[in-house]
Amino acid sequence: MKLLVTALLLLAPLLRAAESASGAPPAMPPCCAVIAPDAPLSGRSIYQLDSIWTNDAGRVSRLAALRGRPVILAMFFSHCEYACPVLVQDLHRLRAQLPEAVRERAAIVLVSFDTVRDTPAALRAFRERMSLDAGWTLLRGETDAVEDLAMLLGVKFKQDARGQFAHSNLITILNAEGEIVHQHAGLQGDISEAARAVALPLH
Amino acid sequence: MRLSSCLRLGAAALAWIGGALVVARATPAAGVTTGMTLIPTGTYAPLVRSQDETAEVAVPSFWLDAVPVTNAEFLAFVQANPKWRRSAVSPLFADRGYLGDWAGDLELGPLAPPAAPVVRVSWFAARAYAQSMGKRLPTTAEWERAAAAGFAGPAGSTEPGFQSALLAWVTRPTPQPLPNVGSGRPNFFGVRDLHGLVWEWVADFNTAMVTGESRGDTGLERNLFCGAGAAGLRDPSDFPAFMRIGFRSSLRASYAVPNLGFRCARSP
Structure with a gap:
């Protein structure tokens, strides 16, 4: 019995590959799901925040638009001289550790x-x-939206007289429902646990 | 709460026992400031500051509730706003301790006298209450500016009687249930219970970072708060201010903990 199950498990990716080759949509990795936009949010989902955000293309959306995929979330500011470039490198490293299907x-x-x-x-x-x-x-968002998000994530920040921000260096992993499943504090540390958290099955 | 072991003693000990004068407060319409006190423009001297911060921060005048928000007032709020009831609140915005002293969703019970300060409220809930009243939470600078006043003047640190009263509070256990708001002696501005009744939320509690850059830099924080960390502080003898910073830096916005209440502020 055990052998049979093992054999099936080993076969599963091949079967899925065959499926996608035959034109069916590729199987979703376990981290991810197609979630109807009107499905009720879990009580722990940060997508309960209905604040409005604008991306670098000027497009406006709510965080809930990210629903259905794992999210690697960090707060930063573009004039940051030291920590944020390092944070970006940390995020590159984290992403490189993800299995390909999850990374996509x-x-x-x-x-x-x-x-x-x-x-x-x-x-x-x-x-x-x-x-x-x-x-x-x-x-980017307005002050209230930024403050709410920082409060929910437990990110501390304070603007100094020069306009620079002192802030927590915190990487938050959200699952496909927008629930916090892991937080990684500090720069240049071992981020393998965060990478595993991204790939966790949704439930 | 990383610092809880250091702070529990202090948190449980701050209590003022006195008379029972309660300042009446009505629901204010815009511009009306019933139950609020105007704190004139002044300065706030942070206990801990980074190198490029000035020693004194200007605090424009603002209105501050003369006493903390009571159980009865918060009950009226949750009656009008069902999503802030204990059974309905999102765990994202208030943890399991939320309104834990109340007997039920809409019932105060013996541990929560109507005129006692509401505690076990999260920052999100406190802010929602303040917004519903057309007010806001005070900033750290505003709260500390009001709380720095003594009984006789705006600088309590120079009043021997005030300093000894502060230290006496620290050694008293917290009575259960909590005493009514307004029991404390009014300070120079006419504000009561800033010291000695409950801890209070401030709008920007999450700026109490102390070590500057990194949340991961916990060793330094721990040294600062739990060790012999008073060096470099503005006034090492200002123990209550020292405890407030430690307490604030240990909080998260969803925490609903005993002895943590709030009062509201408003800009003129």
Whole structure:
């Protein structure tokens, strides 16, 4: 019996590959799901926040638009001199550790603290400067939205007299329902646990 | 709560026992400031500051509730706003301790006298209450500016009687249930219970970072709060201010903990 199950498990990816080759949609990795937009949110989903965000292309959306895929979320600001470039490198490392199917579905989302200077154009310049591909979403919001998100994530931040922000370096992993499943604090640490959290089955 | 072991003693000990004068408060319409006190423009000297911060921060004048929000007032709020009832609140916005002293969703019970301060409320719930009243939570600078006043003048640190009263509070256990709001002696601005009754939420509690850059830099924080960390502080003898910073830095916005209530503020 055990052998049979093992054999089936080993076969499963092959079967799925055959399926996709024959034109059927590729199987969704276990981290991910197609969720109807009107399906009720879980009580722990941060997508209960109905704040409005603007991306670097000027498109407006709610965080709930990310529903259905795992999200690697961090807060930053584009004028950051030290920590944020390092944070971006950490996120690159994290992404590189993901299984390919998960990597294709996962969204990396950077949300700015800087409600004044981080306009869509400034975020666009940051994207170019850091060579970020379409897997990265850069968002800006108004003060209330930024504050609420920081409060929910437990991110501390404070703007100093020069306009720079002191802030927690915190990477948050959300599952496809927008629930916090892992948080990684600090820079340049071992992020393998965070990478495993991204690939976790949804339930 | 990383710092809880250090702070529990203090958190449980801050209590003022006195008379039972309660400041009446009505639901204010815009512009009306019943039960609020105007704190004139002044300055706030942070206990801990980073190198590029100035020693004193200007605090424009603002209105502050003369006493903390009571159980009865919060009950009226949850009656009008069902999503903030204990059984309905999202776990995202209030943890399991939310309104834990109440007997039921809409019933205060023996542990929550109507005129006692409401506690076990999350930051999100406190902010929602304040917004429903057309108010907001005070900032750290505003709260500390009001709380720095003594009985006789705006600078309690220079009043021997005030400093000894503060230290006396720290050694008293918290009575259960909590005493009524307004029991404390009014300070120079006419505000009561800033010290000695409950801890209070501030709008920007999450700026109490102390070590600057990194949440991961916990060793330094721990040294600062639990060790002999008073060096470098503005005034090492200001123990209550020191405890407030530690307490705030240990909070998250969904926490609903005993002895943590709030009062509201409003800009003129």
